[in-house]
Amino acid sequence: MTDISYDARTGEAVEELTASTVSEVDEALAMAAAVAPAMAATPPATRRTWLSAIAAALEVPETVDELVALADRETGLGEERLRMELGRTPVQLRYYADVAVEGSYVDVTVDAGPPRLARMRVPLGPVAVFGASNFPFLFSVLGTDTGSALAAGCPVVVKAHPAHPALSARLGRLAVAALASAGAPAGVFALVSGFDAGTRLVGSPHTAAVAFTGSQRGGLALWRLANERDVVIPVFAEMGTVNPVVVTPAAVSSSLATGFVESFTRGTGQYCTKPGLLFAPAGSGMAAKVAEALRTLAPSAWLLTSQIAAAAVDGVGELVSAGGEVAGQVAGPETGWAAPATVLSVPIEKLTSGSRLLEECFGPVAIVTEYADRAELETALDQLQGTLAAAVMAGDADPDVPWLVERLSTLAGRVTVNDWPTGVAVSWAQHHGGPWPSTTNPATTSVGAAALTRFTRPVAYQNVPDEALPPALRESNPWRLPRREMS
Amino acid sequence: MTDISYDARTGEAVEELTASTVSEVDEALAMAAAVAPAMAATPPATRRTWLSAIAAALEVPETVDELVALADRETGLGEERLRMELGRTPVQLRYYADVAVEGSYVDVTVDAGPPRLARMRVPLGPVAVFGASNFPFLFSVLGTDTGSALAAGCPVVVKAHPAHPALSARLGRLAVAALASAGAPAGVFALVSGFDAGTRLVGSPHTAAVAFTGSQRGGLALWRLANERDVVIPVFAEMGTVNPVVVTPAAVSSSLATGFVESFTRGTGQYCTKPGLLFAPAGSGMAAKVAEALRTLAPSAWLLTSQIAAAAVDGVGELVSAGGEVAGQVAGPETGWAAPATVLSVPIEKLTSGSRLLEECFGPVAIVTEYADRAELETALDQLQGTLAAAVMAGDADPDVPWLVERLSTLAGRVTVNDWPTGVAVSWAQHHGGPWPSTTNPATTSVGAAALTRFTRPVAYQNVPDEALPPALRESNPWRLPRREMS
Numbered sequence: 001m002t003d004i005s006y007d008a009r010t011g012e013a014v015e016e017l018t019a020s021t022v023s024e025v026d027e028a029l030a031m032a033a034a035v036a037p038a039m040a041a042t043p044p045a046t047r048r049t050w051l052s053a054i055a056a057a058l059e060v061p062e063t064v065d066e067l068v069a070l071a072d073r074e075t076g077l078g079e080e081r082l083r084m085e086l087g088r089t090p091v092q093l094r095y096y097a098d099v100a101v102e103g104s105y106v107d108v109t110v111d112a113g114p115p116r117l118a119r120m121r122v123p124l125g126p127v128a129v130f131g132a133s134n135f136p137f138l139f140s141v142l143g144t145d146t147g148s149a150l151a152a153g154c155p156v157v158v159k160a161h162p163a164h165p166a167l168s169a170r171l172g173r174l175a176v177a178a179l180a181s182a183g184a185p186a187g188v189f190a191l192v193s194g195f196d197a198g199t200r201l202v203g204s205p206h207t208a209a210v211a212f213t214g215s216q217r218g219g220l221a222l223w224r225l226a227n228e229r230d231v232v233i234p235v236f237a238e239m240g241t242v243n244p245v246v247v248t249p250a251a252v253s254s255s256l257a258t259g260f261v262e263s264f265t266r267g268t269g270q271y272c273t274k275p276g277l278l279f280a281p282a283g284s285g286m287a288a289k290v291a292e293a294l295r296t297l298a299p300s301a302w303l304l305t306s307q308i309a310a311a312a313v314d315g316v317g318e319l320v321s322a323g324g325e326v327a328g329q330v331a332g333p334e335t336g337w338a339a340p341a342t343v344l345s346v347p348i349e350k351l352t353s354g355s356r357l358l359e360e361c362f363g364p365v366a367i368v369t370e371y372a373d374r375a376e377l378e379t380a381l382d383q384l385q386g387t388l389a390a391a392v393m394a395g396d397a398d399p400d401v402p403w404l405v406e407r408l409s410t411l412a413g414r415v416t417v418n419d420w421p422t423g424v425a426v427s428w429a430q431h432h433g434g435p436w437p438s439t440t441n442p443a444t445t446s447v448g449a450a451a452l453t454r455f456t457r458p459v460a461y462q463n464v465p466d467e468a469l470p471p472a473l474r475e476s477n478p479w480r481l482p483r484r485e486m487s
Numbered sequence: 488m489t490d491i492s493y494d495a496r497t498g499e500a501v502e503e504l505t506a507s508t509v510s511e512v513d514e515a516l517a518m519a520a521a522v523a524p525a526m527a528a529t530p531p532a533t534r535r536t537w538l539s540a541i542a543a544a545l546e547v548p549e550t551v552d553e554l555v556a557l558a559d560r561e562t563g564l565g566e567e568r569l570r571m572e573l574g575r576t577p578v579q580l581r582y583y584a585d586v587a588v589e590g591s592y593v594d595v596t597v598d599a600g601p602p603r604l605a606r607m608r609v610p611l612g613p614v615a616v617f618g619a620s621n622f623p624f625l626f627s628v629l630g631t632d633t634g635s636a637l638a639a640g641c642p643v644v645v646k647a648h649p650a651h652p653a654l655s656a657r658l659g660r661l662a663v664a665a666l667a668s669a670g671a672p673a674g675v676f677a678l679v680s681g682f683d684a685g686t687r688l689v690g691s692p693h694t695a696a697v698a699f700t701g702s703q704r705g706g707l708a709l710w711r712l713a714n715e716r717d718v719v720i721p722v723f724a725e726m727g728t729v730n731p732v733v734v735t736p737a738a739v740s741s742s743l744a745t746g747f748v749e750s751f752t753r754g755t756g757q758y759c760t761k762p763g764l765l766f767a768p769a770g771s772g773m774a775a776k777v778a779e780a781l782r783t784l785a786p787s788a789w790l791l792t793s794q795i796a797a798a799a800v801d802g803v804g805e806l807v808s809a810g811g812e813v814a815g816q817v818a819g820p821e822t823g824w825a826a827p828a829t830v831l832s833v834p835i836e837k838l839t840s841g842s843r844l845l846e847e848c849f850g851p852v853a854i855v856t857e858y859a860d861r862a863e864l865e866t867a868l869d870q871l872q873g874t875l876a877a878a879v880m881a882g883d884a885d886p887d888v889p890w891l892v893e894r895l896s897t898l899a900g901r902v903t904v905n906d907w908p909t910g911v912a913v914s915w916a917q918h919h920g921g922p923w924p925s926t927t928n929p930a931t932t933s934v935g936a937a938a939l940t941r942f943t944r945p946v947a948y949q950n951v952p953d954e955a956l957p958p959a960l961r962e963s964n965p966w967r968l969p970r971r972e973m974s
Contacts, residue, residue, distance in 0.1 A: 037893070109916040115906060117916035122896065124929075227714060231873070231923050234930070386718070402955040406524070409609065409946045409957075416949040419602060428973040429596040429604035431947035436718050442611075442944040443721075450945070457929040458937070459896045460918035462903035468889040470896075486915040 003165035003193055008076030008302045009336040017165045019194025025157075025201065031187030032126035032155035033206035039188060040123045040153045041471070043479050048097035051150060053182035054142060055090030057174050067170065071136045074164040076302030076336065077267060082137070089137040092144060092426050096151035099449045103481035105152070106472055107458070112487045115463055118473045121456035123153035124234075125208030128201035130222065132213035133163035133304045134270040140164065141171040141191060144426075145211035145236075148451035150189070154208070159201055160193035163305045168193065202226055202235075209455055212237040213272070213446060215362070216437055223440045236454050238446040240360035241387035241438040242276040243421050244411075246377065246404055249281040250395025251418075257289035258297070260366070263420035265299040265341050269364030270308070273389050273421045276360060277367045279348075279377060287345035287368040291328025294343055298330050303337045303363055312339035312363030322357045323350035324367060339363050348376060353383040374400075381407055386435025386442070389414040389421035411435065413442065490652035490680055495563030495789045496823040504652045506681025512644075512688065518674030519613035519642035520693035526675060527610045527640045528958070530966050535584035538637055540669035541629060542577030544661050554657065558623045561651040563789030563823065564754060569624070576624040579631060579913050583638035586936045590968035592639070593959055594945070599974045602950050605960045608943035610640035611721075612695030615688035617709065619700035620650035620791045621757040627651065628658035628678060631913075632698035632723075635938035637676070641695070646688060647680035650792045655680065689713055689722075696942055699724040700759070700933060702849070703924055710927045723941050725933040727847035728874035728925040729763040730908050731898075733864065733891055736768040737882025738905075744776035745784070747853070750907035752786040752828050756851030757795070760876050760908045763847060764854045766835075766864060774832035774855040778815025781830055785817050790824045790850055799826035799850030809844045810837035811854060819851075826850050835863060840870040861887075868894055873922025873929070876901040876908035898922065900929065 005015035020028075039047075057063065068082045075082070099105060111117040127149040131140030138144060141158050149156050160168035172191025179189055192201065202210055202225045210226055212219045212235065219237030226235045247256060264274050280286030303309040309332075316339075320326065324344035332338030341364035348369045351357055357367060371377040390412035392404045401417060408415045413434030424432050430448025433439045439446075444454045461469055471478050492502040507515075526534075544550065551573060558569045586592060598604040614636040618627030625631060628645050636643050647655035659678025666676055679688065689697055689712045697713055699706045699722065706724030713722045734743060751761050767773035790796040796819075803826075807813065811831035819825030828851035835856045838844055844854060858864040877899035879891045888904060895902045900921030911919050917935025920926045926933075931941045948956055958965050 037897075111912070111914045111916040113912075115903075115910075115912055117912065117914060119916040119918050232927070233923070234928075401952060405948065405951055405955045406957070409948070410524075413945070414947040414949060415951065416602075417951045417955065419950045421949075423602075425598070425600075425602055425604065427598045427604060428971065429598040429606040429947055431606050431945040433945070435944070436720070440719070441721075443940075445945065453930075457922070458900070458918040458920070458932065460901040460916055461892065461896075462901060462908075463906045464892055464902065464904045465888060468892045468904065470893070484915065 003160065003162050005074055005166040007073050007336070008304060009333070011306065011336045014073065015166050017169055017193060020192040020197045022200060025192045025197045028157050028190035028192055029126060029201070029204045029206040032157055032190065035185050035187035036125045036155055038185060039155055042153065044100040044103060047151060047153060048101050050179055050182045050184040050188065051093045051097040051147065053178040054175050055093040057178040058086065058090045058142065063174070067167065070167045070170060071164060074167055075136055075304050078301065081267065085135060085137045089142060092138060093142065093147045095426050096147040096452065099452055100151040103479060105449065105452045106481050108472060108481050108483035110483060110485045117460050117462050118464070118469060119458050119460040120470065120472050121453065122459050124455050124457060125154060126206050127154045127156050127455055128207050128210045129156055129158045130198065130210070130212040130214065131158065131161050133161055133308070134267060136164045136167055139213045141168050142175055144447050144451060145213065149211065149455045152452040152455040154455045155188050157190045157192060157201060159198045160191055165193060199225065203229065205231065207233060209233055210235040211446070215240055219440060235440050236444055236446065237440040238272065238433065239438060240272050240362055241385060241434070242358060242360055243273055243387050243389045244277045244279065244384060245275045245391040245393060246279045247281065247286065247393045248395065248398050248400040250398045251393040252281060252284045252286070254289050256393055257286065257293040259420060260290055261293040261297050261299070263422045264366040265364040266422050268301045268303055270304060270362060271422050273424060275366065275391060275421055277369070279380065280368060280370050282370045282372045284370065286370065287327040287343065290343045290368055294328040294330055294341060299341045299364060300330060300332055302333055303339055306337050308362060309337035309339050312361065312365060315361035315363065316342050316365055318356045319344050319361060319367065322355050323347065324357060327368065343368060348380050351380045351383050358384055378407070381411070384411055386438045387412045388432065388434045388438045389416065391416045391419065391421050393418060413438065490647065490649050492561055492653040494560050494823070495791065498793065498823045501560065502653050504656055504680060507679040507684045509683070509687060512679045512684045515644050515677035515679055516613060516688070516691045516693040519644055519677065522672050522674035523610070523612045523642055525672060526642055529640065531587040531590060534638060534640060535588050537666055537669045537671040537675065538580045538584040538634065540665040541662050542580040544665040545573065545577045545629065550661070554654065557654045557657060558651060561654055562623055562791050565788065568754065572622060572624045576629060579625060580629065580634045582913050583634040583939065586939055587638040590966060592936065592939045593968050595959060595968050595970035597970060597972045604947050604949050605951070605956060606945050606947040607957065607959050608940065609946050611942050611944060612641060613693050614641045614643050614942055615694050615697045616643055616645045617685065617697065617699040617701065618645065618648050620648055620795070621754060623651045623654055626700045628655050629662055631934050631938060632700065636698065636942045639939040639942040641942045642675050644688060645678045646685045647678055652680060686712065690716065692718065694720060696720055697722040698933070702727055706927060722927050723931055723933065724927040725759065725920065726925055727759050727849055728872060728921070729845060729847055730760055730874050730876045731764045731766065731871060732762045732878040732880060733766045734768065734771070734773065734880045735882065735885050735887040737885045738880045739768060739771045739773070741776050743880055744773065744780040746907060747777055748780040748784050748786070750909045751853040752851040753909050755788045755790055756828070757791060757849060758909050760911060762853065762878060762908055764856070766867065767855060767857050769857045769859045771857065773857065774814040774830065777830045777855055781815040781817055781828060786828045786851060787817060787819055789820055790826055793824050795849060796824035796826045799848065799852060802848035802850065803829050803852055805843045806831050806848060806854065809842050810834065811844060814855065830855060835867050838867045838870050845871055865894070868898070871898055873925045874899045875919065875921045875925045876903065878903045878906065878908045880905060900925065
């Protein structure tokens with residue numbers, strides 16, 4: 001099976017990419033497994049030079065032009081957005097390298113004893129990365145999962161994304177060359193391609209963990225596959241959800257409608273943090289205001305693949321069947337992979353647990369509903385699935401904010417107030433995760449400093465002489481990691 | 488189905504305990520779910536008073552006598568051991584309460600922004616606890632899982648262990664009374680009993696996590712059950728493994744054989760950290776030395792249940808079928824639940840991945856094998872499953888220690904040098920966990936300060952006004968938690 005590179009704007013097949021053979025996949029995994037112990041013993045500062053080399057390669061002006069053009073052809077996301085996204089990618093790689101050097105994620109803890117116990121987090125070993133379609137730079141071949149896994153000391157084997165296979169191949173070659181030039185040993189990074197390569201990666205005894213960003217269907221399929229292994233491995237899947245927004249009575253305004261449209265149509269609605277369901281006070285006329293903003297802003301752009309475009313069109317039909325009514329719609333482009341931007345109005349009593357209305361519709365589609373009072377709103381919130389993010393749009397000193405923040409925090413991994421949830425800062429306090437089924441592991445984040453922790457496990461060393469301890473735990477502390485010493 | 492309380496020494500049924508009805512289980516869960524938000528908002532210092540009340544109730548002299556007698560009847564572990572174990576139980580409860588008050592497990596992190604992000608770990612909600620048969624105090628109703636979950640702010644519903652149902656019921660009543668006297672709201676703790684109650688606990692939408700200590704069969708059954716839920720929840724199962732010990736050429740001595748026998752027959756061999764497989768240098772005659780020590784020490788005591796006794800007897804037969812040879816054996820008691828203490832000798836080439844020889848045999852049974860050289864030892868180590876602990880017995884400045892510690896750290900959650908792995912300190916640097924299948928989640932520990940973390944998940948609050956933040960994140964920091972502030 002080969003991957004075909006399409007032009008999203010025309011739907012034409014431009015390039016055919018050969019899938020990796022089974023023996024190519026196995027070789028990549030064997031090399032990753034072989035280098036894993038040496039990589040785990042490599043000082044974080046050395047790993048930083050490796051990540052810096054990849055980062056620098058992504059900043060060479062001609063390379064930037066080439067990558068943006070390739071990404072734009074395959075994704076149709078537009079040069080401006082892609083240039084910005086590519087620009088943030090080396091920043092993110094360097095950030096993870098800095099987090100590794102800072103070293104608090106290693107969680108070094110020493111008990112004076114008896115018994116003398118010293119604990120650290122050690123890298124898990126080879127990580128299989130399945131990137132996302134919607135962020136071809138920040139969440140794909142050289143994105144957050146690859147960056148945080150390499151920073152944490154784990155070799156990475158990436159499965160090329162079929163939505164941007166030519167870009168994936170190009171980024172894979174770039175990384176291999178940059179790592180070699182920085183003196184990283186072979187096996188630290190590899191790219192494989194084709195559907196079968198993905199299955200092989202998850203099943204291989206060499207693979208120690210899987211990181212995935214994408215749909216619930218895709219993420220849960222990998223999770224099930226990993227659970228059938230003899231030695232089960234963790235699957236860190238970050239998946240699509242509705243990301244509800246609650247507008248309080250004090251917050252109603254038409255600029256809010258504009259902000260909502262900008263947020264849910266950003267990247268043609270292809271964000272895992274897209275606000276897909278807005279709760280507005282009864283009588284606010286929010287659905288009509290959003291429909292008007294949609295007509296005014298007239299967002300119209302391509303979707304990432306023919307399947308995504310078809311699913312977005314079908315999704316609107318499914319939402320209508322489930323009780324939604326189209327309140328406003330702007331046609332998509334006439335060629336290529338297109339779907340109309342759509343806002344639907346739904347009576348709140350239709351929002352019942354298990355309804356299609358409470359599942360993500362990937363693409364420029366959102367739902368507006370109205371609540372009569374707090375009791376009705378709370379009943380509806382009780383129906384929602386776990387979600388990556390949730391937002392409150394409120395007035396000044398708004399009495400509804402405290403209870404809403406508390407209530408939404410039980411559903412979501414991140415709660416925002418008067419901020420649309422779409423943007424995800426790469427920082428120390430970030431948590432880009434959330435309760436099932438927004439992720440397969442609500443304790444972990446795929447963005448931010450804590451992303452490294454996923455790819456480690458603690459080991460305690462009891463009564464081990466100093467010279468036999470890993471460098472991170474020795475008295476001389478050659479990696480200069482912060483440590484907690486308990487007497 | 489009822490639980491029957493047996494006398495381990497005679498095998499007689501002493502008492503019949505009524506299993507919880509479905510509605511009793513559901514009510515316990517509903518109450519736990521109802522109190523969960525208030526419990527999450529309770530300051531850790533208040534939760535400490537609750538745990539202290541349970542701890543104090545476990546120290547009332549008449550209660551101690553009563554509990555030890557009850558435990559001894561049901562487990563046959565002997566008064567001395569049980570008095571010591573019970574004595575450590577309130578210490579462990581107070582330790583977890585202190586860890587909660589110290590508060591670094593909440594991992595409060597604040598980015599100045601923009602965007603301003605504040606992150607903390609919030610309690611998951613009701614935890615279903617399945618305790619172990621082998622530690623009726625430290626790993627059962629009021630053991631490490633219950634203590635760390637309550638300390639972390641999660642209500643607990645314990646399933647009574649069928650190996651000590653009368654003791655479980657008594658401990659359950661004690662905890663309920665102590666919590667009430669300390670002013671804890673109803674629902675914070677409940678005990679249910681009977682096999683069906685366990686299934687109901689794992690399937691309930693109110694349950695947020697499961698903690699289990701016991702056999703691989705039991706732990707994996709709960710894990711599979713939880714994975715079939717609509718909303719999958721984490722199962723933290725800590726399970727039995729072989730815990731290999733490597734004796735280096737420099738370490739061979741007969742006191743080592745004595746130490747090994749004491750360790751593998753401790754608690755009648757019913758420790759999850761029992762060293763079940765010892766690698767000795769070729770020609771050391773270690774199997775004969777261990778057999779001699781076994782005859783000299785003549786350990787003979789009861790097992791916890793008729794099933795465990797039968798499995799220990801059958802297990803020796805299985806190990807013989809798989810290539811082991813009985814090198815020494817001491818008969819168990821003549822009445823009640825007994826099995827002989829046994830050491831087997833096995834040619835190292837029989838230790839192949841998937842062999843019964845590499846699986847735990849619960850009870851006073853261990854294997855000794857000999858390795859000719861490092862290459863042969865490494866080949867054998869490559870066959871082993873993930874394990875909770877692994878030990879190196881070495882000489883002074885022994886050149887084999889560094890590579891053995893590194894190699895064993897890839898297999899185990901804890902590596903000891905010149906310490907038998909049996910004891911598990913409750914401390915900050917402890918890690919009582921390990922790679923699959925020793926646990927279902929190698930990133931977590933069931934003992935030590937980090938045990939609280941299992942029952943939490945991070946939430947990031949973006950641009951949330953101070954008065955709407957949870958207390959732990961407010962500027963005034965009323966819980967006085969350590970926080971990391973990034974500008």
